Amino acid sequence: MKKVISLSVSLTILISITLHSQDTSKPTQDFRDYEHTTESVREFYRLNHLHQTLNFVLTQKKKYYPLNKMRMTIWDAMKALDIIVDESDPDVDNAQTVHAFQTAERLRKDGHPRWLILTGLIHDLGKMLIIFGEPQWAVVGDTFPVGCRYSSTIVFHDYFLENLDTNNPRLQTQYGMYKPNCGLDNVHMSWGHDEYLYQVVKRYLPDEALYIIRYHSFYAAHKENAYGYLMDDYDRSMMKWIKLFSAYDLYSKSPEPVNVSELMPYYQELVTEFFPEELNW
Numbered sequence: 329m330k331k332v333i334s335l336s337v338s339l340t341i342l343i344s345i346t347l348h349s350q351d352t353s354k355p356t357q358d359f360r361d362y363e364h365t366t367e368s369v370r371e372f373y374r375l376n377h378l379h380q381t382l383n384f385v386l387t388q389k390k391k392y393y394p395l396n397k398m399r400m401t402i403w404d405a406m407k408a409l410d411i412i413v414d415e416s417d418p419d420v421d422n423a424q425t426v427h428a429f430q431t432a433e434r435l436r437k438d439g440h441p442r443w444l445i446l447t448g449l450i451h452d453l454g455k456m457l458i459i460f461g462e463p464q465w466a467v468v469g470d471t472f473p474v475g476c477r478y479s480s481t482i483v484f485h486d487y488f489l490e491n492l493d494t495n496n497p498r499l500q501t502q503y504g505m506y507k508p509n510c511g512l513d514n515v516h517m518s519w520g521h522d523e524y525l526y527q528v529v530k531r532y533l534p535d536e537a538l539y540i541i542r543y544h545s546f547y548a549a550h551k552e553n554a555y556g557y558l559m560d561d562y563d564r565s566m567m568k569w570i571k572l573f574s575a576y577d578l579y580s581k582s583p584e585p586v587n588v589s590e591l592m593p594y595y596q597e598l599v600t601e602f603f604p605e606e607l608n609w
């Protein structure tokens with residue numbers, strides 16, 4: 329039997345952090361600019377596209393689906409995440425907690441429902457995979473279906489030339505191993521924080537929240553409108569939620585500092601409304 333570790337992180341440490349959001353007054357079209365990005369973002373995607381094969385995804389699902397690595401609260405996970413800087417993201421170089429509160433606060437200011445504000449707060453908690461020793465290319469970055477042809481709309485598409493599945497003709501037709509319009513629930517996505525967090529929270533949140541969490545990094549679909557031939561009516565009905573969420577995820581950086589200790593009572597109540605004290609990770 330695998331050992332279940334209980335991670336206890338003091339909430340007071342988290343409360344004592346005063347977050348200063350990035351002062352980005354850059355125009356929206358300058359986000360996700362991969363043409364003029366850094367060498368490290370390129371290297372991230374080279375590794376990601378090289379290693380994310382069908383076989384790799386199936387191995388990760390076997391490893392993480394049992395959710396038997398840890399028992400942890402949402403706040404433990406948030407704190408653990410704060411040491412992580414996302415190497416795939418050309419727009420953010422500060423800690424994940426800043427991004428979590430900024431996304432949630434922007435949703436809250438625009439009067440969105442409580443479940444959507446909560447989704448903003450937790451949507452990247454799956455990046456926890458890094459503390460289990462996973463490399464960044466197996467945790468962050470855009471996601472895409474494996475087991476069928478890689479769409480040319482995926483960022484740094486050329487790096488798929490090195491992917492083992494590219495040499496497997498069975499997996500490189502339009503549908504590959506899937507049936508037309510089989511629904512994304514039947515499609516294996518490249519492994520990362522989206523699918524992992526979906527597994528952790530799927531018993532507790534409304535369908536729309538779960539869909540956002542599971543596919544928010546699938547930019548080829550929600551930004552480029554690719555892979556419609558794998559989607560079913562359910563996917564088509566849900567895509568509007570991801571498109572809405574994506575704007576908050578990307579453009580929520582504000583010049584005003586975010587004071588966590590002031591916000592904490594609201595967010596503690598919100599987390600308690602939907603989640604038990606500890607969850608299986």
Ligand code: FE
Pocket residue numbers: 451452521544545
């Ligand atoms: Fe994310």
Ligand code: FE
Pocket residue numbers: 427451452577
């Ligand atoms: Fe995010």
